[in-house]
Structures are given as structure tokens and as C-alpha cells.
Amino acid sequence: MPAPLSQAVEDYLKAVYMLSQEERPVTTNGLAQRLGVAPASVTNMMKRLARLRLVRHEPYRGVTLTEAGQKVALEVIRHHRLLELYLSRALGVSLDRVHGEADRLEHVISEDLEERIAASLGQPDLDPHGDPIPARDGSVTVRTLHPLTAATPGQRGVIARVSDRDDKVVRYLAAAGLLPGVALEVTSTGRRVEVRLEGAPQPRRLTAGLARAIEIVVEEPGAA
Amino acid sequence: MPAPLSQAVEDYLKAVYMLSQEERPVTTNGLAQRLGVAPASVTNMMKRLARLRLVRHEPYRGVTLTEAGQKVALEVIRHHRLLELYLSRALGVSLDRVHGEADRLEHVISEDLEERIAASLGQPDLDPHGDPIPARDGSVTVRTLHPLTAATPGQRGVIARVSDRDDKVVRYLAAAGLLPGVALEVTSTGRRVEVRLEGAPQPRRLTAGLARAIEIVVEEPGAA
DNA sequence: AAACTAATTTAGTCCAGACTAATCCGAGGT
DNA sequence: ACCTCGGATTAGTCTGGACTAAATTAGTTT
Numbered sequence: 001m002p003a004p005l006s007q008a009v010e011d012y013l014k015a016v017y018m019l020s021q022e023e024r025p026v027t028t029n030g031l032a033q034r035l036g037v038a039p040a041s042v043t044n045m046m047k048r049l050a051r052l053r054l055v056r057h058e059p060y061r062g063v064t065l066t067e068a069g070q071k072v073a074l075e076v077i078r079h080h081r082l083l084e085l086y087l088s089r090a091l092g093v094s095l096d097r098v099h100g101e102a103d104r105l106e107h108v109i110s111e112d113l114e115e116r117i118a119a120s121l122g123q124p125d126l127d128p129h130g131d132p133i134p135a136r137d138g139s140v141t142v143r144t145l146h147p148l149t150a151a152t153p154g155q156r157g158v159i160a161r162v163s164d165r166d167d168k169v170v171r172y173l174a175a176a177g178l179l180p181g182v183a184l185e186v187t188s189t190g191r192r193v194e195v196r197l198e199g200a201p202q203p204r205r206l207t208a209g210l211a212r213a214i215e216i217v218v219e220e221p222g223a224a
Numbered sequence: 225m226p227a228p229l230s231q232a233v234e235d236y237l238k239a240v241y242m243l244s245q246e247e248r249p250v251t252t253n254g255l256a257q258r259l260g261v262a263p264a265s266v267t268n269m270m271k272r273l274a275r276l277r278l279v280r281h282e283p284y285r286g287v288t289l290t291e292a293g294q295k296v297a298l299e300v301i302r303h304h305r306l307l308e309l310y311l312s313r314a315l316g317v318s319l320d321r322v323h324g325e326a327d328r329l330e331h332v333i334s335e336d337l338e339e340r341i342a343a344s345l346g347q348p349d350l351d352p353h354g355d356p357i358p359a360r361d362g363s364v365t366v367r368t369l370h371p372l373t374a375a376t377p378g379q380r381g382v383i384a385r386v387s388d389r390d391d392k393v394v395r396y397l398a399a400a401g402l403l404p405g406v407a408l409e410v411t412s413t414g415r416r417v418e419v420r421l422e423g424a425p426q427p428r429r430l431t432a433g434l435a436r437a438i439e440i441v442v443e444e445p446g447a448a
Numbered sequence: 449a450a451a452c453t454a455a456t457t458t459a460g461t462c463c464a465g466a467c468t469a470a471t472c473c474g475a476g477g478t
Numbered sequence: 479a480c481c482t483c484g485g486a487t488t489a490g491t492c493t494g495g496a497c498t499a500a501a502t503t504a505g506t507t508t
Contacts, residue, residue, distance in 0.1 A: 006494075006495085008494080008495065008496095027455080027456090028455070028456055028457085029454095029455065029456080037495095037496075037497095038496075038497060038498080039455080039456065039457085040456085040457075040458080040459095040496090040497075040498080040499095041495070041496055041497075042456095043456065043457055043458085044457095044495075044496085045495080047457095048494085048495095059456075059457070059503090060455080060456055060457080060502090060503060060504065061504095087337070090314070090344075091337065091340045091341065091344060092340060093336070093337065093340065097334075097336065100334075101333070101334055101336075101337055104332035104333075105329065105332055105333070107332075108328035108329055108331075108332060109325070109328075109329070110321075110324075110325055112317070112321065112325075113311070113315065113317065113325055116315045116316060116317065117315065120314075120315060230464075230465090232464075232465065232466095251485080251486085252485075252486055252487085253484095253485060253486080261465090261466075261467095262466075262467060262468080263485075263486065263487085264466090264467075264468080264469095264486085264487075264488080264489095265465070265466055265467075266486090267486065267487055267488085268465075268466085268487095268488095269465080271487095272464085272465095283473090283486075283487070284472090284473060284474070284485080284486055284487080
């Protein structure tokens with residue numbers, strides 16, 4: 001059996017996967033920034049991961065995950081998102097804290113525990129921020145979402161995802177009731193987006209940073 | 225604020241505390257064996273911990289925890305035992321697996337999560353093996369228990385504790401129904417101990433290794 | 449095509465935590 | 479008082495994972 005992977009290795013692989021979802025190619029600097037680490041440290045680790053056949057590293061060009069590397073990344077992400085949902089649902093941990101807690105727990109739970117958590121949640125497929133939970137076999141159900149920043153005035157929709165990157169942002173959004181599942185109408189766009197929550201009389205203005213953290217599913221007026 | 229302590233440091237402090245409960249002085253070899261590490265590594269770490277004022281180290285004599293060191297150890301043990309109980313109760317993890325799982329989780333849960341777990345269990349004071357869970361303030365309620373190996377024939381009692389050191393042993397005992405809370409009568413002692421469980425017609429013979437893992441509270445015939 | 453710039457990689461260092469091999473105490477038996 | 483022997487410590491090495499400073503490369507600009 002292969003030696004167990006360190007927490008650091010898991011973190012790097014997870015970061016490569018997540019960055020590759022948002023921008024190609026995945027750069028050294030991008031990873032360094034995401035991980036809060038010096039670029040040289042990233043290069044170093046990428047060489048190690050390449051030796052382990054977990055990534056392909058084209059010097060100066062970027063990095064991609066191999067099959068094996070992606071498998072590890074998805075496993076860690078599955079842990080992370082299951083834990084977020086579990087902590088939120090079963091223990092009432094607030095939405096802005098589940099991310100940090102899960103970041104540490106994700107590396108230490110056994111497959112047995114993972115499965116028990118998944119079972120107790122009914123094999124869910126979305127975490128509390130609206131991100132998909134990869135299945136045990138590594139498959140991910142993708143939804144096509146619309147960033148709130150790209151909405152047009154008059155559009156109605158439902159919040160589908162709230163980025164968990166910055167817990168300050170999450171804390172603010174949660175306090176304002178801007179959570180996955182909440183219906184809203186976009187009343188004005190531009191530098192700042194204005195939305196009116198379902199049932200609320202007043203629209204509410206969001207800073208660019210807040211709006212960027214939200215994605216919605218647009219309501220089809222006459223969908224089947 | 226002091227730098228956060230590494231997992232290794234927490235493990236060593238926990239081991240010092242637990243060993244000191246069973247034998248004085250706490251020796252380098254004892255720790256090495258307990259931690260599955262070479263004696264030289266222990267000496268090394270003890271010097272580091274002494275510099276951090278977490279232990280007092282008398283070279284060639286042994287080691288004791290300082291106030292600060294004991295506080296850390298009890299905190300980790302509290303985490304460990306709360307987690308064991310939680311995993312067992314809330315997620316149905318089997319008794320022989322909770323220990324290993326908790327050994328990894330104990331280092332990564334926040335104080336907030338610790339408190340939520342404790343609350344959801346009703347601030348318990350015993351873990352599923354019958355070991356006391358230290359309170360938040362570091363106080364530990366000690367019970368006087370009798371090792372099964374020291375019992376005399378005819379004594380009746382209730383299993384109060386099952387050592388979690390060796391999960392093979394725990395697995396066996398759990399399968400045999402020898403768990404905390406179970407009433408029994410000691411039918412014969414010596415090299416091998418024989419006990420009859422409450423309601424069982426046949427006594428059951430235990431190897432020395434199994435008997436050593438069990439402690440009981442002896443039934444007072446006419447207690448007030 | 450040459451030069452500049454920003455990103456990347458290399459080179460060298462550090463610390464934590466483990467190891468082995470060699471040395472050193474200290475307690476008990478003579 | 480001395481020797482011996484097992485436990486403890488020192489000395490030296492290794493690996494993982496981080497850092498800074500210096501060198502290199504790719505892409506853009508002129």
C-alpha cells in the first residue's frame with residue numbers, strides 16, 4: 001500500500017483542484033496565494049507531487065492533476081463538505097465557522113466515519129454553502145449557476161451558492177439572510193447590485209465583494 | 225499569545241499525564257514504548273517541553289508535568305473522551321474504533337466545537353470505556369475501582385471501566401458483552417478469572433490480558 | 449530582435465520530529 | 479569501594495515543509 005499522504009499534500013492537491021475549476025492554467029503564484037505560502041514552497045511541493053505521480057508539472061507553464069491526484073483531491077473535498085453540512089446540521093455550528101473547522105477535520109476522519117456521517121445526513125449532495133459534495137466514486141454533479149454580478153435588473157431567482165472563501169463575508173451574508181434557498185429579485189445592477197428578498201418591501205444594496213460571493217439560479221418564467 | 229502547540233507536543237503531554245496516573249516516576253522508556261517512538265526521541269522532546277515550561281525534567285530521574293503542561297494534557301484528554309462518547313452515541317461508531325478515531329480528532333477541534341459536543345451529550349462525565357471526562361476547568365472526578373484481577377471469588381459488582389489501550393481486547397470484550405454497566409459475579413480467581421454475567425447461567429473464563437483490562441465497582445451488600 | 453518585467457525556479461537555510469550508534473549514569477551486587 | 483548493566487542521554491543524520499535571496503524564463507513592448 002502507498003504511504004499515507006500528509007495533510008500538506010492533501011491541502012495542495014485540494015487547492016490545485018479548486019483553482020483549476022476557476023482558472024486555467026493553475027499557476028504557482030495562484031496556489032501560493034490561495035495557500036498562504038511562498039511561491040518557492042509551491043514549486044518545491046509540485047516537484048514532490050510530480051514524483052508521486054499526483055500532478056503533471058510543466059515548468060513555467062502550470063500544473064494539472066493526474067487521475068490519482070484528482071481522486072485524492074475529491075476525497076478530501078468530499079470530507080470537507082460532508083463535515084460542513086454535518087457540523088451545521090447536527091451541531092448547530094454557524095455558517096461562517098464550519099469552513100475553518102472542516103478544513104482541519106477533513107484530513108483526519110476515517111472512511112468509516114465519513115460513511116456514517118454521509119448516512120446520517122441521507123447521502124446529501126450539497127453542502128451548506130451550496131457547493132456540490134462529490135460522491136464516493138468521485139463523480140460531481142455540476143449545476144450551471146449565474147453570478148449575481150452578471151444578473152440583469154428584473155431577474156428573479158434563488159440563491160444557490162454562497163462562496164465560503166472569506167468567513168467575514170459569509171458572516172455578513174448570513175446575518176442579512178442571504179443564504180442558499182432564499183428567493184430574490186434583482187432590482188438594479190452595475191457597480192453595486194441591488195436585490196429585494198422575497199417578502200421584503202425594501203431592496204438592499206450589496207457591495208461588489210458581497211455580490212461576487214453569491215450565485216443564483218434564474219427563475220424560468222414558464223418552465224416545464 | 226503563545227504559539228499553538230503541535231500535535232506531537234500534545235501527544236507527549238497526554239502520554240506523560242496518563243503514564244503518571246499508573247506509575248511513578250514517568251520514565252523515558254515508558255513514554256517511548258507508549259508512544260511507539262525511540263527513547264532518544266523522548267529525551268529530545270522532554271528537553272523541548274522543559275524549555276517551554278510544560279514539564280520538569282530531572283535527567284535520568286524522570287519527568288513531571290507543570291501546571292501549564294497538565295492543563296494542556298487535560299484539555300486534550302477532555303477532547304478525546306468527549307469525542308469517544310460522541311462518536312459512539314451520535315454516530316454509532318463501534319467501541320473498538322472510537323479510540324483511534326478520537327486520537328486524531330482530539331487535536332483539531334475548536335473550543336467552540338468541544339462545547340457543542342459536550343452540550344449535545346448533556347455535559348457527561350464518563351466516556352464509553354468508563355474513563356472520566358475532565359471538566360472544562362481541569363477537574364477530574366476520580367472513582368475508586370477494583371481491578372478484576374484483584375477480585376475474590378463470590379464478589380459481585382458492576383463493570384465500571386474497560387481499558388481502551390488495545391482495540392483487539394476491546395473488540396473481544398464488546399463482543400462478549402463485557403461492557404461498562406454490566407453486572408457480574410466473580411466465580412473464581414487466580415491465573416485466569418472466571419465471571420458470570422448477570423442473567424447468564426454459565427460463567428465465562430477470561431485470560432489474564434482480558435481480566436487486566438476490566439475494573440469493577442464492588443457491590444456493597446448493605447450500603448446506605 | 450533586444451530589452452524589460454513578472455512569474456517561476458533554483459540554491460541555500462531553518463525547524464520539528466523522527467532515527468541509529470555511541471556514550472554515560474546510577475543502583476545493586478560483589 | 480568497585481563493576482556491571484540497563485536505562486538515559488548525546489551526537490549526528492534524515493525527511494518534510496516552510497522561508498529568503500538570487501537566478502532564470504516566457505511574454506510583451508518597443
